[in-house]
Amino acid sequence: MHLRRTLNRRNGGIGVTAGRATGGTRISTRVLYRRSMEAPWAWIAAVIIPILLLAPAIWNGYPLLQHDTGGYLARWYESHLEISRSNAYGIYLHLGQGSYFWINLACQALLTLWILHLTLRVLNMAQPLRLLTIALILIAATALPWLASMLLTDIFAGLAVLTLYILVAHNGKLSIAERISLFLFTSFAAASHTATFGVLLGLCCAGWIVKPLLGPRLQTGGLIQGSLTIVTGAAMLLAANFTLTGQLTWTPGGAAVSFGRMMQDGIVARYLNDHCDKIKLKLCPYRDQLPATADDFLWGNDSIFDKLGRFEGMNGEMEFIATHALVAYPLWQAEAAVEATAEQLVSVDTGEGNTGWIPHTYGIIERYLPEQVKTMRDARQQHWNMKFTAINWIHVPVALASMLLLAAIALAALWRRRLDDVDLLAVTVTVALLGNAFICGVLSGPHDRYGARMVWVATFVVLIAAARFLAHRHDPPYGRRDKNFSTPSL
Incomplete structure (x- = not known):
């Protein structure tokens, strides 16, 4: 090994090359400077993002509750199955009830931070300042912090789409511990709600269908692991139902x-x-x-x-x-399904069900968690101090614009018949949004809550695409490093 200093005019400074005569690794002073500046931003992002994700719950003084929360809380205590209430998620809530569910919220915030960062990392875009900027926009302009602050399965719906994409499309970039963690999280998310299970199952089916077109872009091993998360999620749900009720059956509803x-x-x-x-x-x-x-x-x-x-x-x-x-009435059913799907796509208001009038949930807490009643009753939500009109002046336009831009990115990629990593993510999320709208709109009827829990992922992908565009435009060396985004044509 030898060291030699060279003038690195292209990078605007002195570079240091360490390597053999046949080649080596060049580390410019610009890169060293950039790395030295990233360290404090990494710590800032790691502290600030989880706190802001839980800002609604912190302001409220208690985790946010919703109409369906009580049904999940009761699963540990009631030995029967309840329509559309996952016993797997009920067990998850029970594990954190001793902390007044703050452990659950901390888990949700840290998982969100980890998955946002991991998504950027597999796309070679994981700079701390970029992560912090994107997260702050998501926190201010989408329902993400309200989902992370709520005792409900909704936060896992969007996160699971990202983790499934990472497992399938970027499996080779993960460590063994990361693969196991992502696998278990995606499986649990599938077990937490039937609609999430359906969306993930649909994505896996779509992956197998388009694999002949994408060739090496979708590795068989990744698709197998992604598909196994669905199988494992089903097993988790059946095991939870059997453990709490003695019935080896699917959640009714x-x-x-x-x-x-x-x-x-x-x-x-x-x-x-x-x-x-x-x-x-x-x-x-x-x-x-x-x-x-x-x-x-x-x-x-x-x-x-x-x-x-x-x-x-x-x-x-x-x-x-x-x-x-x-x-x-097959024709009528088809027409109703199309209308319900379309209506669900644009039903994206934040805050549906987060009012002060959720008597069933109050009753469950009073019956099974009497020590938490005073704290719960003192929270701002229970005093009707939670209003979403002004919030939705921002969230709804951002959500609708994000879906339009996401569709444009996906269609442009399909038109030119060449998908890079961000394009593939955009197509994946587009399919997930359509699948979510179909499953929720047709089976349950359109609700704003079903749209809000997924549409923030569209905003995330649009922000990633914007960051990539700016990086290619203003930082040519970064653009050259991103050539590995290019993939075979369809």
Whole structure:
């Protein structure tokens, strides 16, 4: 080995080359200076980002609650399955309840920081100042901090899309510990909610379908590992259900939520009018009294659903009507599915369900966690001090613009038939958003919460694309290093 100093005019300074006569590694003073400046920014980012992600909960004085939170909290204490309430997530909440759930929130914030950084790292863009800048924009302009501060599965939906992408497309850039950690997180996210499971399953299926077109761009090993997260997630969910209830079965809810969506589209009323003279159903006497929305039917006070025995008394009939109505009115169902998907895509307001009126969740905390009642009641959310109108003046335009820009990036990449790493991420997230809109809109009906929990990922990808553009434009050496982004044509 030998050292020799050379004038590195291209990099604007003195460079030091260490290597053999046949070649070596050049470390310019600019690079050394850049690395010395990155260290403090790395510490600043590691401290500031998690704190700001939890700023809503810190301001509130207690983790943010939502209508569905109580159903998850109760899973540890109630030995039965509840519609659309994952026992796997219920166990996760129980593990942190001794800390008043601040351990859960800290876990969610640190996972978010790690996954944001890891995404930038596999794209060769992981500079601390860049990470901090992107994170600050996401915290200010998207629902991300509200998701991280809430006791709900929603934070895992968007993060899991990123981790699945990393596992599949960049498996070779990960250490063994990182692969295991990403695998376990993605599996748990799939087990935490049926919609998340469906989105991840759809992405894996799409990956296998397009693999012949992308060739080496999607490695078989990565796709196998990504697909195995779905299998493991299913096993986690079944194991959690068996552990808490003694039943080795899937979490119920598919037929009920589909029935609710069909009811608010008018399909259930039509089916009852067409078939009640031939088939004796519990709902027949009430066919002219059905409420306008699924939420009113399933969760309203003194509803028809309550009178007929709720899920215990209606599960079989709801499944029967949903299945037969799908066959009876295929064109209507298709039209309703397209409308619901389109409506779900633009339903992205932050804060749905984070009001002061969540009596079921309050009741669950009072019943099973009485020591936390005072702290929970003293929180700002429970005093109706949480308003989202002004916040959504920013969040909604940013979300809609991000989806348009994301679609433009994805379509441009497909048009030129050449995908680099950022383009592949853009296509992945676009498919995930469409899949989420279809699954949630068609099965459950459009809700702002379902859109807000995913659309921040579109903003993240747009910011990555913008950072890459600026890096190529203003820092040619960085641009040259990014040539490994280029991939074979489709």
